[in-house]
Amino acid sequence: MTQQSTNNPNSNDELTGETAGVDAETVDLFVELVDANARDGLIVAMGDLHPADMADVFEQMPRPTFRQAVSLLRDKLPADMIAELSEDLRSDAVDLMSDRHLADVLENLDSDDAALLAADLGEDRQERVFEQINASDRAAIETSLNFDEETAGRLMQRDFVAAPEFWTVGQAIDHMRSADDLPEPFFEVYLVDPGFRFVGAVPLSNLIRATRDTPLAELGVDISAAVKPEMDQEDVAFIFQQYNLASAPVVDEGGRLTGMITIDDMVDVIQDENKEDLLALSGVNDGGSYQSVWDAVRSRAPWLGVNLFTAFLASGAISVFEETLSQIIALAVLMPVVAALGGNAGSQALAVTVRAIAERDLLGPRAGRAVRREFLTALVNGLVFSFGVGLMALIWFKDPQLSGVISVAMFFTFLWAGLAGVLVPLGLQKLGADPAVASSVFVLTSVDIVGFCAFLGLASAVLL
Secondary structure, three states: OEOOOOOOOOOOOOOOOOOOOOOHHHHHHHHHHHHOOOHHHHHHHHOOOOHHHHHHHHHOOOHHHHHHHHHHHHHHOOHHHHHHOOHHHHHHHHHHOOHHHHHHHHHOOOHHHHHHHHOOOOHHHHHHHHOOOOHHHHHHHHHHHOOOOOEHHHHOEOOOEEEEOOOEHHHHHHHHHHOOOOOOOOOEEEEEOOOOEEEEEEEHHHHHHOOOOOEHHHHOEOOOOOEOOOOEHHHHHHHHHHHOOOEEEEEOOOOEEEEEEEHHHHHHHHHHHHHHHHHHHOOOOOOOOOOOHHHHHHHHHHHHHHHHHHHHHHHHHHHOOHHHHHHOHHHHHHHHHHHHHHHHHHHHHHHHHHHHHHOOOOOOHHHHHHHHHHHHHHHHHHHHHHHHHHHHHHHHHOOHHHHHHHHHHHHHHHHHHHHHHHHHHHHHHHOOOOHHHHHHHHHHHHHHHHHHHHHHHHHHHHHO
16 A cells, blocks of 8 residues: 655756855856846756755845846746755745745645645635645645644654565565555555554564565564654654654554654754754744844843843842942952852853753653763862862962862852752753753853852851
């Protein structure tokens, strides 16, 4: 049994390290062709590029030029290239396309990519376009759209190769050779029982090595990593990484095979999740090349507002020691050293912990080991850098007591930074919050407050 394929493979020249990607000259050439309204030349130039490289070229064009190019190409705009565009440009391209062309594009894409485009349409236009799509493709796209974004159901392709578990290798090969709608690419033949429930998979590498009369059931391997359509895409990515999968079957609650997810989609998910975590640690979102100033302000201002509040908390801690600062000016000079070193130590521990949480490396006893590791790391770094800071302060101000105060304060600040960097994200995870989004504000603020209070408090006790 072969599910219908909606894929439109693009047979470009083989990519090598020397030919992959695009350069500025290529982008300039395309811009010149668009400016000259050279539609035929543009089509020829596009024929030499992989869809992903083609998308890169269009993304680097000025936005008015991009829109002009889409209008110029009309129905010659390749479906695979549209799917590779960034979200904002993909939306622009879809808006400029006719309903008939968009219907053709959706029919020529894998169901997961088609759902990605269809999700950007308004309800009225979506219905108009769906009316022009054949029934099987429409059903596949609508099924994908029934699942939430960033779930396995949105990522899965409805086209896959399945065979009864009692077939032989010869029967499977003959069936695939006679089929004209095989998905591309695929890596396994999925085995199903009479109820179309998934029972195993035969890797193609095993299939081509076996004799024709070998039962598929003897070659099948159990894939316990079958995923449910409601599973979050980050969890699916973890399964691919954990079990080194090239593809995974998607099964419903009854165990029936409904689709497959391939590694090419998972690479995108892993990259997107890593980028999302990295940006979240800084309290920003993905600022694409066409992001407006207003959008950038709206995405960053809320976290800056939170930081404004936490900065005043740290300032409030300093104000408690106003009299001490007024009497010993050197403390004000050395305070940035405490904040900078402590903040960097906390950020290091935080980055390592958030990444480990995302990769499921801090489950059970591992969380305790991580806390101990960060504590001991902070202990050693605290000893080393508190000695260094104390020595520099002694050389600068020639005051042994001041040197001792900042040395001890620096040591305790390092200890707290290391512990906060691991305990805060673990605590937020326990509470159901996203550690990547919320941790940095709490960690850095607490490190500043502890550092300033330790430094200025010791100074008040020892130096006055």
